[in-house]
């Protein structure tokens with residue numbers, strides 16, 4: 001089924017097998033397929049119910065290899081005389097297991113890590129204990145103690161580079177270098193004039209939050225020279241914005257940065273590294289265009305452009321080629337995580353049926369009020385030639401029904417009948433529209449209005465925050481029954497009590513579609529869906545709306561002898577844990593509640609068995625998952 005565009009966004013990692021289930025190919029090889037439905041059953045057998053984030057460590061490894069491979073090829077094609085080094089910005093996914101895996105898989109390429117805050121620095125400094133030569137780049141706001149720690153880490157032997165993001169940080173670097181007699185490695189972030197594009201366009205350009213203006217950089221050079229430390233300036237950095245959708249932005253930014261690099265090198269700075277920041281995109285909708293959720297270039301093209309631009313500028317200025325550093329976070333981690341969740345039920349507006357004869361639908365004594373009778377006529381008159389006309393008639397009659405009801409002139413029974421007639425009329429009109437090549441514009445919205453709502457066991461705010469906050473598209477689809485034609489169209493609603501907790505924008509072969517093709521739910525049978533490419537930014541940006549906590553996370557690996565195995569299980573938050581985040585004293589909650597149950601028994605409001613059942617529920621749920629777990 002090509003309804004969900006799997007080959008387009010799934011690259012080589014996702015596909016559909018003969019059984020109609022989604023498969024994952026963690027190393028991009030179709031010989032190694034993991035059936036997602038099978039994974040869900042395997043997790044269930046281990047008492048891990050949906051929602052669950054499944055991380056495929058082998059995808060992470062494959063992405064790092066791909067990144068290295070793309071730059072290696074570009075380096076050889078452009079006769080580039082230095083190497084490439086990725087530093088993983090841990091803000092993209094700070095989970096210990098993810099960072100450790102990136103660090104481990106990046107070892108053969110000497111990839112490093114990037115920290116953007118003090119807590120991130122603490123994590124990164126400890127992790128690099130075994131390999132002090134692996135690069136640590138420090139971005140973000142830095143205070144006195146941050147810089148002091150960086151200078152001391154240099155003394156410890158780490159290859160650590162604080163990037164000066166605003167001028168005040170330079171004074172702190174100088175102060176602590178003198179105090180501890182260290183010659184630090186220093187980086188500087190350039191405020192590029194070439195603006196970014198897309199959602200994160202403000203990361204670059206003159207109004208960007210971080211970076212030094214060229215005049216400030218000149219001042220920095222002067223100050224370093226005065227302190228005989230110009231050789232310490234080893235890195236220039238820019239970040240042209242995340243998810244760059246248009247390759248032209250990449251070219252412009254790198255070109256500008258390379259010229260700044262060359263100028264500074266010729267002024268005597270000890271530059272060795274050029275850090276092109278993040279921005280390498282992920283094709284979330286698979287369209288390969290410059291839509292916000294896509295990108296009009298490949299990883300190879302990106303690498304080739306970066307290497308080519310830097311090489312040409314350096315060659316023209318007669319300077320050595322620097323080590324090329326990139327901080328590609330999204331492109332490294334997005335593919336490796338999949339969020340799986342189950343549908344809890346659905347509601348449908350187009351299932352109001354009208355038999356066609358007034359007598360069968362209305363058996364009351366009273367005569368039909370005029371607008372209700374009009375709705376009957378509108379319903380019966382729907383035909384291909386009169387679609388818009390019948391729609392107008394139905395809308396008007398419905399408005400009159402509501403007016404009469406609000407004046408006390410119409411019974412609830414008639415209002416209910418009018419409601420059924422209205423939706424049934426709309427559904428008939430929509431069914432005709434589906435058969436037309438060009439449906440009337442006014443009726444285009446009917447598909448969305450009449451779509452089903454599938455209630456799903458997850459929180460958008462916790463698990464897909466970018467979908468809610470910035471309308472980020474993620475590929476979402478059922479993970480089974482895919483050799484069965486879906487007969488429903490729906491939007492997804494999460495289990496938070498918030499009307500924003502829904503998803504009604506989906507990947508389509510042309511632009512975005514507002515409803516998703518879904519299968520009819522079968523009583524007593526689970527229906528599982530998954531959101532793909534969720535490994536970047538979603539986990540830590542997620543929040544505790546309605547106190548839905550972290551979902552379970554499992555790490556799945558390919559087995560050398562075929563098949564898969566679970567390497568790690570991280571259980572999701574319990575209700576007790578999220579309550580403690582909110583400063584509830586969880587140890588006191590249960591005794592407090594239990595006392596009340598005892599009192600109810602003593603006062604005869606409850607039997608002992610009832611009170612015990614309630615106490616057991618309370619105690620059990622405090623230690624239980626925050627999501628719905630079924631029977």
Ligand code: PLP
Pocket residue numbers: 089092139239241242243244277278279280327328329330331
């Ligand atoms: N480097 C810096 C300084 C950033 O601010 C960011 C994120 O916005 C990144 C790297 C990661 O960017 P991306 O995930 O697009 O690769």
